[in-house]
Amino acid sequence: MPDGGMRCNCYLHAQHLIEGGIGAHHCPDALVEHEAHPFWEERLQRGYDLVASARANPRLPERRLLFLGPLAAPLFWARGAALDLIRLPRIWRQVGLSRPGAALAVLAPPIVRLADLPGLLRALATPPSRRPTGLS
Secondary structure, three states: OOOOOOOOOHHHHHHHHHHOOOOOOOOOOOOOOOOOOOHHHHHHHHHHHHHHHHHHOOOOHHHHHHHHHHHHHHHHHHHHHHHHHHHHHHHOOOOOOOHHHHHHHOOHHHHHHHHHHHHHHHHHHOOHHHOOOOOO
16 A cells, blocks of 8 residues: 555555546446445545545545645545546446436435535645645
């Protein structure tokens, strides 16, 4: 695992896969065990990880926003929300949503992502000399 504020390599790994032209596929029968975190703790960490991944990978488009410091937080949020909206039309059937359910589901990701803003702000406002090696 690289040094920095990320708790794992998943963000960096995902970006390397995307850069290599390898897309993700929804596999409803896959068995995956994840550590369960309380909602707010998870969202705080997720926001922090988004910034940490931009710092760790110079090829990420978000990296060019880092110079804005905390002012970049809404731009990170908007990019994530836009990507969610791009993904939803491709996966709504795979996750078992009806057409009306998919239409309502469009509202959820941007609202849930609002909870990422404190973590984004914390990461963007932390000077390099004070960045933790991990939050959890």
